[in-house]
Amino acid sequence: MDRVKGLELTGAEIVVRCLQEEGVEFVFGYPGGAVLNIYDEIFKQDKVKHVLVRHEQGAAHAADGYSRASNKVGVCLVTSGPGVTNAVTGIATAYMDSIPMVILSGQVPTHAIGLDAFQEVDTVGVTRPCVKHNFLVKDIKDLAATIKKAFYLATSGRPGPVLVDIPKDITAAKHEFLYPESVAMRSYNPVVKGHAGQIKKAVQLLTEAKRPMIYTGGGVILSDAAPQLTEFVRLLGYPVTNTLMGLGAYPASDKQFLGMPGMHGTYEANMAMQNCDVLLAVGARFDDRVIGNPDHFAQNPRKIIHIDIDPSSISKRVKVDVPIVGHVPEVLEEMLKLLRAGSKRVAAADLAAWWKQIEEWRGKDCLKYDRNSEIIKPQFVIEKLWEATGGDAFVTSDVGQHQMWAAQFYRFDKPRRWINSGGLGTMGFGLPAAMGVQYANPGATVACVTGEASIQMCIQELSTCKQYRMPIKIVNLNNRYLGMVRQWQELDYGGRYSSRTWTRCLISSS
Amino acid sequence: MRHIISILLENEAGALSRVSGLFSARAYNIESLTVAPTEDPSMSRMTIVTTGSEDVIEQITKQLNKLVEVVKVVDLSEAEHIERELMLIKVRAGLKEREDMKRMADIFRGRVIDVSDNTYTIELTGDCAKLDAFIQALDAGAIIETVRTGASGIGRGNRVLRV
Numbered sequence: 001m002d003r004v005k006g007l008e009l010t011g012a013e014i015v016v017r018c019l020q021e022e023g024v025e026f027v028f029g030y031p032g033g034a035v036l037n038i039y040d041e042i043f044k045q046d047k048v049k050h051v052l053v054r055h056e057q058g059a060a061h062a063a064d065g066y067s068r069a070s071n072k073v074g075v076c077l078v079t080s081g082p083g084v085t086n087a088v089t090g091i092a093t094a095y096m097d098s099i100p101m102v103i104l105s106g107q108v109p110t111h112a113i114g115l116d117a118f119q120e121v122d123t124v125g126v127t128r129p130c131v132k133h134n135f136l137v138k139d140i141k142d143l144a145a146t147i148k149k150a151f152y153l154a155t156s157g158r159p160g161p162v163l164v165d166i167p168k169d170i171t172a173a174k175h176e177f178l179y180p181e182s183v184a185m186r187s188y189n190p191v192v193k194g195h196a197g198q199i200k201k202a203v204q205l206l207t208e209a210k211r212p213m214i215y216t217g218g219g220v221i222l223s224d225a226a227p228q229l230t231e232f233v234r235l236l237g238y239p240v241t242n243t244l245m246g247l248g249a250y251p252a253s254d255k256q257f258l259g260m261p262g263m264h265g266t267y268e269a270n271m272a273m274q275n276c277d278v279l280l281a282v283g284a285r286f287d288d289r290v291i292g293n294p295d296h297f298a299q300n301p302r303k304i305i306h307i308d309i310d311p312s313s314i315s316k317r318v319k320v321d322v323p324i325v326g327h328v329p330e331v332l333e334e335m336l337k338l339l340r341a342g343s344k345r346v347a348a349a350d351l352a353a354w355w356k357q358i359e360e361w362r363g364k365d366c367l368k369y370d371r372n373s374e375i376i377k378p379q380f381v382i383e384k385l386w387e388a389t390g391g392d393a394f395v396t397s398d399v400g401q402h403q404m405w406a407a408q409f410y411r412f413d414k415p416r417r418w419i420n421s422g423g424l425g426t427m428g429f430g431l432p433a434a435m436g437v438q439y440a441n442p443g444a445t446v447a448c449v450t451g452e453a454s455i456q457m458c459i460q461e462l463s464t465c466k467q468y469r470m471p472i473k474i475v476n477l478n479n480r481y482l483g484m485v486r487q488w489q490e491l492d493y494g495g496r497y498s499s500r501t502w503t504r505c506l507i508s509s510s
Numbered sequence: 511m512r513h514i515i516s517i518l519l520e521n522e523a524g525a526l527s528r529v530s531g532l533f534s535a536r537a538y539n540i541e542s543l544t545v546a547p548t549e550d551p552s553m554s555r556m557t558i559v560t561t562g563s564e565d566v567i568e569q570i571t572k573q574l575n576k577l578v579e580v581v582k583v584v585d586l587s588e589a590e591h592i593e594r595e596l597m598l599i600k601v602r603a604g605l606k607e608r609e610d611m612k613r614m615a616d617i618f619r620g621r622v623i624d625v626s627d628n629t630y631t632i633e634l635t636g637d638c639a640k641l642d643a644f645i646q647a648l649d650a651g652a653i654i655e656t657v658r659t660g661a662s663g664i665g666r667g668n669r670v671l672r673v
Contacts, residue, residue: 124524129535133578136524153578186673187520187581312572315565 006178011140011171012037015104018147019048021179024075026051026439027104028062032079033119034106037171051439051468054460056083058432060090060103061458064161065433067099068419069394070440071224073154074101080108081119084165085126089426091161092130096423097245098222100159102150103131109169110138123165132160140173145180152183157190158310159222190309194326194334202305202322203338205278209303210350211357212238213276215261215290218245218422219283219308225329226250226415229282232332235339237351239358241269243284245422248412253391258358259367262290264404267366272358274300281306283328286317287423294318307331367408378402378477382409385447385475393445393473394419394437398430398454401483406449428457434472435464445473452478512541513567514586514593514663516671517556520579521547528577529556538562538570542595542638542660553581553673557593557662559638582671590666596633597641598623600655601648603630611652618644629654637661 009017015038019027028051031039042050053059056078063074074094078087084105094101108117124136133153135146143166150162206212220229220242226249233240233250240250241261250257259266261273273279273291279302284290291297294317305322306314314323324331369379382405385393395410396419397403403420412418419437421429434448448455455476465472482499489497519525526545533540538560545556560570567585574583586593603611603625615622615632618640624631634644638661645653665671 125527128524128528128531185578188578310576312569312576316569 006176008174009177010037010041011143011166011173011175012041014140014143014175014177015147015166015171016041016045016048017177018144018179019075020045022073022147022151024048024073026066027075027077028053028059028066028436029077030054030056030059030079030083032083032106034080034108034168035077035083035104035166035171037168038077038104038106038166050077051435051464053432053435053464055458056086057090057428058435058458058461058464060087060101061093061426061429061432062436062439062461063101063103064090064094064099064429065396065419065436066440067094067101067436068097068433069416069437071100071222071416072440073151074099074436075104076101077104079106079119080123080168081121083119084121084123088127088130089424089428090432091127091163093421093424093426093429094161095130095132097218097421098159099161100154101161102147102154103127103161103163104147105163105165106171107136107165107167110167111169113167123163127163130161131163132158134163134165136165137167137170140170140175143170143175144177145183148180149183149185153188157188158313191311191325192327192330194307194324194331196334198322198324199331199334200338202280202307202324203335205303205305205322206236206238206280207339209276209278210347211272211275211277211354212236212280212351213272213278214238214240214280214282215243215273215284216240216246216249216282217243217284219328220246220249221283221415223283223309223328224415225283225332228329228332228336232336232339235336239272239355241265241273243287243290243422244407244420246284247407247418248415251413252411253413258362260407262287263292264289264407266362266408267364268358268361271361275357276302278303278305281308281320282332283308285313288317291318378405378479379409381475381477382406382449385449386410389445389447393417393447394434394441396420396430396434396437396446396448398448398450398457399425399427399484400451400454401479401487402449402451402454402477404484405477410449427454430454430458431465431472431474432458432461435461435468435470438470438472446471447473447475449475449477451483452476452480453482511563511567512559512561512587513570514591514661515558515560515567515571515574516584516586516663516665517558517574518548518581518583518671518673519554519556519577520581521552521554522579525554525579526556528579529558529574532573532577533558533560533570536569536573538566542658544660544662555671557586557660559661581673584665584671586663586665589669591663591669592666593637593661593663594635595638595641595661596635596659597644598631598633598657599644599653600629600631602628602652602654604628607652614644614647618647620644
């Protein structure tokens with residue numbers, strides 16, 4: 001790439017040059033007053049392509065989906081005030097699932113900040129609780145270095161969205177452009193390498209286990225550790241479960257895979273989590289949807305090993321016996337080395353007995369449904385989708401029953417194929433995320449499994465799909481209900497179905 | 511249990527609100543928080559007095575460490591440390607009370623730093639318990655105004671917190 005070092009550029013030019021330097025191919029965004037200088041510069045070049053969404057929430061979800069499906073940084077560009085507030089749901093969605101993303105937002109000119117100017121909002125304040133970090137650029141001298149830092153922070157350590165708020169006068173001011181080669185921050189040095197002693201201890205515990213269980217989450221996907229995990233699990237011959245965020249880390253069609261754990265998981269995965277004597281958690285955080293009440297979970301005695309890049313994830317909800325802070329693929333690689341070097345294996349008889357028990361649990365076939373039903377069952381739809389796509393599609397989903405059916409019945413054999421809002425649970429995520437996924441994988445089949453409620457939350461993006469001719473397949477499991485709400489009302493509210501029916505709402509108002 | 515946590519952080523706009531925002535977002539307690547730049551103007555030193563179980567304190571230190579602008583965190587209460595707080599207290603000191611009030615300030619090693627016809631302003635330094643004791647020792651009706659800085663803490667001896 002030709003570098004115009006030392007050349008005087010406007011702030012807007014610097015922004016676009018920084019994106020080029022970072023190898024950004026696509027920016028998902030929506031123009032407005034405060035970012036017009038930046039849009040003008042995007043117009044003048046063709047390395048960074050802009051995708052015009054219909055609502056800023058869509059821009060954030062699309063950048064997020066792009067990142068999830070590719071492990072490249074998703075970038076979105078929004079204007080000040082409502083542009084940012086509209087994007088907040090998308091930013092919070094990415095934050096809860098630790099998705100590397102950079103959000104560039106316009107701001108009113110520096111001299112107008114704090115004066116309740118038109119389209120002014122305290123962007124740094126509004127987004128602070130739902131970003132890994134954010135910046136307000138107050139001096140053009142800091143612009144390039146700040147953008148560099150944003151990309152570095154987004155992708156390193158535990159990833160997450162980083163926002164850079166850029167006042168309009170900064171985009172017009174001029175400064176010499178120098179893009180830093182690297183970043184050093186005295187206050188930010190994430191641990192990468194796991195502690196050797198702890199790793200040794202973990203391998204020993206695992207090999208001495210009688211009823212071992214491996215539980216992995218989104219961290220394995222995000223760190224691209226699926227190959228190491230798969231080798232590790234196969235070498236040991238242990239049962240494994242992947243959380244909603246971790247599906248695809250281990251092939252779902254394999255015998256050692258017990259399905260998903262937790263509230264919407266399988267009987268066998270939950271029973272194995274409960275009854276194991278050594279539990280290895282990898283890039284997972286013992287979320288309330290996975291283990292329920294931590295006090296109840298802690299009642300069964302078991303040793304827990306927890307590998308995570310984020311020290312604050314360890315012993316947050318569940319006490320851990322062997323904590324290992326580090327980058328998952330590197331830690332697994334270290335553990336594999338010890339295993340290959342011949343650490344003794346679990347006693348074959350114990351493991352066989354444990355598998356026999358698990359097979360009994362599996363024999364319950366807890367996900368069975370009526371395949372001969374006259375009415376097409378949603379589970380059947382997902383199974384057919386799996387068949388039709390050879391199990392090789394990128395599947396995005398919204399939030400609700402359809403999401404759980406997709407997670408349970410589309411057997412994900414590869415990482416980064418299952419794209420959903422696990423942490424925040426954002427209805428409206430599926431369609432715009434699918435747009436990002438499609439841009440990350442132009443030739444691939446992308447399916448958005450949704451419900452008639454969720455799809456309406458970002459339905460405006462259909463127009464974007466049409467404009468850019470995105471061949472996204474939308475599978476709408478229409479049950480004329482807010483299905484998940486109905487399910488809870490049925491179980492917990494004595495069947496008092498408050499505000500969960502579309503048709504009735506529509507009929508009574510017509 | 512009460513803990514006193516010391517933090518070195520970048521002296522940047524917004525760093526304070528990241529820390530206070532963390533405490534409110536995660537429902538941690540703050541009894542007091544005090545912050546000012548250090549001898550290196552690019553760095554601030556913050557002292558937070560908080561209460562919580564061991565698990566909560568562990569999470570607090572981990573979450574603080576996670577903030578990008580936080581350079582170092584230490585729980586001072588884990589080992590020997592000193593803490594001091596400054597209080598400025600304005601009290602009634604008319605002809606009748608003047609003598610007693612001065613004596614009381616002397617007993618607590620306070621200093622009268624401002625005088626008017628009917629008030630004293632007393633400066634008092636000590637750990638939080640000492641300041642509490644002084645307030646307790648005064649007649650509630652005698653106190654006109656109280657300003658406390660919150661505790662600042664430092665480790666004893668060779669125990670230091672620096673980059």
